[in-house]
Amino acid sequence: MSTMTREETAALIQEVLEVYPESAREERAKHLTVNDQEVEQSKKCITSNRKSLPGVMTIRGCAYAGSKGVVWGPIKDMIHISHGPVGCGQYSRAGRRNYYVGTTGINTFGTMNFTSDFQEKDIVFGGDKKLSKIMTEIEQLFPLNKGITIQSECPIGLIGDDIEAVAKQAAKTLEKPVVPVRCEGFRGVSQSLGHHIANDAVRDWVLGNRDEDTSFVSTPYDVTILGDYNIGGDAWASRTLLEDMGLRVIAQWSGDGTLAEMENTPKAKLNLLHCYRSMNYISRHMEEKYGVPWMEYNFFGPTKIAESLRQIAAFFDETIQANAEKVIEKYQAEYQAVINKYRPRLEGKRVMLYVGGLRPRHIIGAYEDLGMEVVGTGYEFGHNDDYDRTIKEMGNATLIYDDVTGYEFEEFVKRVKPDLIGSGIKEKYIFQKMGIPFRQMHSWDYSGPYHGYDGFAIFARDMDMTLNNPCWSKVQAPWLKSEEAPEAAVAGA
Amino acid sequence: MPSVMIRVKENGALLFYIAKKDQEDEIAEVETDTEESWGGEVLLTDGSRYYVDPITPRPSFPTTLRFKRV
Ligand code: SF4
Numbered sequence: 282m283s284t285m286t287r288e289e290t291a292a293l294i295q296e297v298l299e300v301y302p303e304s305a306r307e308e309r310a311k312h313l314t315v316n317d318q319e320v321e322q323s324k325k326c327i328t329s330n331r332k333s334l335p336g337v338m339t340i341r342g343c344a345y346a347g348s349k350g351v352v353w354g355p356i357k358d359m360i361h362i363s364h365g366p367v368g369c370g371q372y373s374r375a376g377r378r379n380y381y382v383g384t385t386g387i388n389t390f391g392t393m394n395f396t397s398d399f400q401e402k403d404i405v406f407g408g409d410k411k412l413s414k415i416m417t418e419i420e421q422l423f424p425l426n427k428g429i430t431i432q433s434e435c436p437i438g439l440i441g442d443d444i445e446a447v448a449k450q451a452a453k454t455l456e457k458p459v460v461p462v463r464c465e466g467f468r469g470v471s472q473s474l475g476h477h478i479a480n481d482a483v484r485d486w487v488l489g490n491r492d493e494d495t496s497f498v499s500t501p502y503d504v505t506i507l508g509d510y511n512i513g514g515d516a517w518a519s520r521t522l523l524e525d526m527g528l529r530v531i532a533q534w535s536g537d538g539t540l541a542e543m544e545n546t547p548k549a550k551l552n553l554l555h556c557y558r559s560m561n562y563i564s565r566h567m568e569e570k571y572g573v574p575w576m577e578y579n580f581f582g583p584t585k586i587a588e589s590l591r592q593i594a595a596f597f598d599e600t601i602q603a604n605a606e607k608v609i610e611k612y613q614a615e616y617q618a619v620i621n622k623y624r625p626r627l628e629g630k631r632v633m634l635y636v637g638g639l640r641p642r643h644i645i646g647a648y649e650d651l652g653m654e655v656v657g658t659g660y661e662f663g664h665n666d667d668y669d670r671t672i673k674e675m676g677n678a679t680l681i682y683d684d685v686t687g688y689e690f691e692e693f694v695k696r697v698k699p700d701l702i703g704s705g706i707k708e709k710y711i712f713q714k715m716g717i718p719f720r721q722m723h724s725w726d727y728s729g730p731y732h733g734y735d736g737f738a739i740f741a742r743d744m745d746m747t748l749n750n751p752c753w754s755k756v757q758a759p760w761l762k763s764e765e766a767p768e769a770a771v772a773g774a
Numbered sequence: 775m776p777s778v779m780i781r782v783k784e785n786g787a788l789l790f791y792i793a794k795k796d797q798e799d800e801i802a803e804v805e806t807d808t809e810e811s812w813g814g815e816v817l818l819t820d821g822s823r824y825y826v827d828p829i830t831p832r833p834s835f836p837t838t839l840r841f842k843r844v
Pocket residue numbers: 343344345346369433434435436465466467
């Protein structure tokens with residue numbers, strides 16, 4: 282398949298929109314666009330962060346998922362209560378693979394599910410008493426926890442429980458931080474508002490805790506990693522690079538992170554922000570209140586890593602800048618070997634992405650390092666500022682889709698015919714059954730890490746393993762096969 | 775009257791950020807920009823104009839201010 286022209290892509294969008302009733306068509310048209318690198322501001326060509334229409338299949342999550350699942354959940358030494366009925370927490374339990382070190386159930390609690398398990402009577406009479414009771418229980422059973430967060434599920438907001446009051450009371454008796462988070466699932470249009478609410482809760486209940494405390498000795502080289510959830514070990518693979526450069530990483534937000542790290546973050550010299558969408562709020566706040574600057578970086582693929590390492594080093598003195606060059610040099614043989622091995626097998630392959638808050642633009646560079654091309658991308662819950670940052674990364678005349686519906690995505694794929702799709706679990710089996718190689722790009726398909734130079738090697742191997750897997754030639758029943766055998770058959774070689 | 779955070783961008787320009795709208799634009803021109811005070815009418819790179827009463831002394835950025843649309 283040759284690349285599509287601007288007119289062809291625009292025509293494709295029109296064709297796909299055709300089946301909708303008029304009002305839905307008008308609404309959805311605003312969320313689909315053909316990329317044009319000339320455009321300075323995404324608001325001119327795409328609308329985002331709007332409510333999904335009833336009747337279409339959206340892949341979005343809820344505010345609770347954004348707070349409990351993304352921002353707060355990975356803080357390993359706190360206990361996060363999924364406050365409300367049991368399902369929200371149980372069905373999402375340990376699903377994000379935020380790796381951490383520690384002994385689960387003793388001093389870390391990442392993969393456990395704590396819930397107040399609401400019953401009818403709690404809805405009728407309120408759950409505040411139950412909440413304070415379970416916090417006492419938690420303290421008896423897990424005395425090494427460093428604090429508790431209360432992650433509200435939908436019913437809490439509906440029945441109007443006063444979790445703030447319970448939290449304040451409990452914080453006094455337990456003598457630990459207890460953080461109420463108003464992240465009821467019905468708030469906002471997607472998990473994105475959950476990130477924001479969680480950021481605000483950190484700001485209001487955690488960040489200032491150690492303002493007076495001078496026991497932490499900072500150095501001129503203290504940095505933090507924000508917006509890295511250590512999926513499959515991502516943050517570790519990033520951290521080693523920064524440490525190789527001579528920087529000291531004093532906090533990880535929030536993959537493998539702790540409460541103390543969060544509290545000490547304002548003492549850093551620079552906040553490094555990987556996932557802009559989920560943690561830009563708190564970064565901006567820290568810059569304003571504590572004067573800690575922040576910068577976005579990208580640790581996917583050697584080109585972007587080198588670029589980011591140099592940008593980070595530019596904040597510091599010449600030693601660090603020289604070290605950055607050394608780090609890049611040190612890994613050069615390693616990543617060049619990866620490229621030499623996989624590039625010939627992946628060259629020219631076309632990818633369509635549809636992921637969450639940073640990957641639709643961040644991974645493009647890693648694919649390009651392998652000679653692949655991203656021909657369509659989109660965010661589940663991105664905002665205008667995310668698309669602003671995407672336009673320049675994507676090629677001209679490629680497809681951009683916001684909160685794409687199940688139907689649209691399938692039709693786009695049928696026409697664009699990518700060689701690989703990177704998206705989530707909900708899309709995976711549809712496309713695999715259509716015979717298209719697929720990688721889950723939220724959870725790295727149970728692999729990872731993909732960040733850093735070490736991660737790039739794994740990324741390249743995984744893409745090759747998926748794309749060139751001999752199974753794709755076996756998807757069609759033998760008697761339905763046409764004369765010419767699909768080219769995927771060569772892959773096993 | 776949107777609440778706007780103004781910060782210094784990597785390239786030295788001032789960035790006008792309206793949190794509510796996720797809008798980030800560079801400031802192209804400011805009416806008053808002296809040692810002592812900062813404010814008045816500001817022009818953004820997208821062509822829109824906002825106003826804030828000049829602030830004395832000149833605030834240190836980042837800072838959050840309430841602007842009026844012009
Ligand atoms: S929308 Fe409400 S009920 Fe559903 S998972 Fe989110 S918090 Fe739970």
